Amino acid sequence: MESNNRFIIIFILLVFNLHRSSSILDPLDFLALQSIHKSLSDLPGSTFFASWDFTSDPCNFPGVYCAADKVISLNLGDPRAGSPGLTGRLDPAIGKLSSLTELSIVPGRIFGSLPESLSQCRNLRFLAVSKNFISGEIPPSFAELKRLQTLDLSYNQITGSIPARIGELPALSNMILCHNKLSGSIPTFVSSTLTRVDLKHNDLSGPIGASALPPSIQFLSLSSNRLSGTIDRLLVRLNRLNYLDLSINQFTGSIPGRVFAFRMSSLQLQRNLFSGPIQPSSQVTIQTVDMSYNRLSGPISPLLSTVQNLYLNNNKLSGQVPGSFVDRLLSAGIQVLYLQHNYLTGIEINPSAEIPLSSSLCLQYNCMVPPLQTPCPLRAGKQKTRPTAQCSQLRG
Template sequence: MPEIVAPAFTNAIALLLVSFLLLPAPTAAILIPTDYLALQSIRKSLYDLPGSFYFASWDFTADPCTFPGVLCRNDRVVALALGDPRAGSPGLSGQLSPALGRLPALAELSLVPGRVSGAIPSSISLCSSLRFLALSRNMLSGTIPPSIASLAHLRVIDIGYNFLSGTIPPLLTRLPSLSTLILSGNRLTGPIPTFAPNSPLVRLDLQRNRLSGPIPVSLPTSLHYLSLSFNQLSGRIDHILPSLRRLTFLDLSSNSFSGPIPGSIFTLPISSLRLQRNYFSGDLHPSVPVRIPYIDLSFNRLGGRVPAALSDAEWLYLDYNRFIGEVPTVFVDRILKGEMRLLYLQHNFLTGMAIGPPSNVPMITSLCLQYNCMVPPVQTACPARAGLQKTRPAEQCPKWGKV
């Protein structure tokens, strides 16, 4: 299954277009001078990259409310989409002007992916009506202005994939209306701040930073999407995740989490469960048949028998663990029927799998059994990471291979 990459900017633009539709129809008016001058300053600080023509029609001898990306209501600018949002646009360069803070009625601010650099102006906090902020996939640097946390109406913050550093402002996660927080792909350090008890947050994406410490116990129970992968987070998750009953996507991969994986996690309405490359240990005990299509638990320290309850997964990665015993026959049935697209069991201590000749394995299925306490019953193509050795050395098997 191809890697799922969250389309942060695409989602942001979609949300912005929806919000535009929800705004009342603009009425004819003359833009007030402060907003007019603010737009001029914003224009002077930004430039079209070669191949972009976004500013070509920003002619200040005309009404600025007719400019591409500018939406007015009465005599104020209420939405500003900087750059051409069409696919393939090279975006803008330059810096964000502090003059953005002179647009007090601004409710929507977005910036297409490009090469805009410099700091996020702290003056944005003066846009007291701001509900939507999307500045992802540029070259913004410096810290996240703590003053953003004073914008009580903010619903969406997407400033992912920039060069932002420092810590996440503690009050940012306590904004009362915030439903989407995307800070992924930056250089943020320190802990994840605590959340307000009644936070309405639905999407939290902090992947690919340098965050450390445990997951806060106050994660909002409203969460549907949680991605914390590729950080330096640690601790146990068994006292946190069971309360997140609405999760549909969970990615905690490439951290230093430890302890058991709670059985209740397999009852969540998740479509993709990614816990690989951590230090999870112990046996797996799903309480019911698991209906999660994509499960990756590879590169951990999980042991015991492979649970038959996991056989309904279409993509299942259990490689590089400490599983023992025979592979349940229900996995064989699913593979031979072409109902499993991938089953990786290499680098465990398994002792057998009752499967016939490799010709019986459907072409659409990837099966790898290398480096266990058995001669692989079928010789199927394995990924390069499985190595060349077919069977684990005998001296490693008595302790782990016996049932």
């Protein structure tokens, strides 16, 4: 095999010397593409590799982009939505593409681990291998990719921890590792250009350091992990957030009032262990706020009445529902108001009032008899009122 490869290199060099006026692919890149092709194949219905004929110029192959005599971009698979992808393994020869700046692979059935040799592509800026069957761990050597801006390995079967040194990548802008089997803690990220961190649906655990994420972050999704500890010191620093999802974790402590002032459309904090009162610092302009299934207590702030979809169910909230909520509800300004499974004592609404068809209100299982019957989700149960003993205990 080695003698054959040596013959091919000599042949290409001879051709290169005979035709210096034209651009011919570097022999190492030529052999690397051959190895990549041999280790992958089209899934039924895909014709991506049909025109990869190595008797012609590989720079004209679909998905291959060259500058001078080097491959600079490799997009494997037909990018059209719904097209079947590729199957096989990523050959370590991919690391021989020394000028590679971009590598992407369409969703398919590529399996096996990520080649550590990718760390040799020191110019790599974009690496996206999502929605395949990649397993194994993230190679710690990826920390050598100092120019890497986007790392998207989402929707695979990657295990192990996020290497601490990955957080030291200075140019990182997008870290997308959601829907894997990653464990361990979230490392500290130092990039001042990091704007998107998506780690949802993994098995990450432990607290997040107050300075683990830079203030540049705009999109943060950590849902469906086992993360714990308080978040107030962390969130106070992230004042550029326009999307925040910390749902389905084990976070504790209070929710900082400042988070409600962030310019975002959705705030997802449900199914944690947050406690204490909800205290927005100003009128809330977020469209959807979900703080359900926590341990939040105290009265409901009128400053939340401007939220279009508000989920406060399954907490320990008490007192009267502010009148501003009723006004907004009857004028169709509120689309969802879920207050079930709390300790609320009343709401000033006329029993004959008609809730707009576009709005949903659920009040059952509180320390009051709901003044009007409204459809509630099935998981709210059938009991309309909380047992008196539980309400007395709370007041005591």
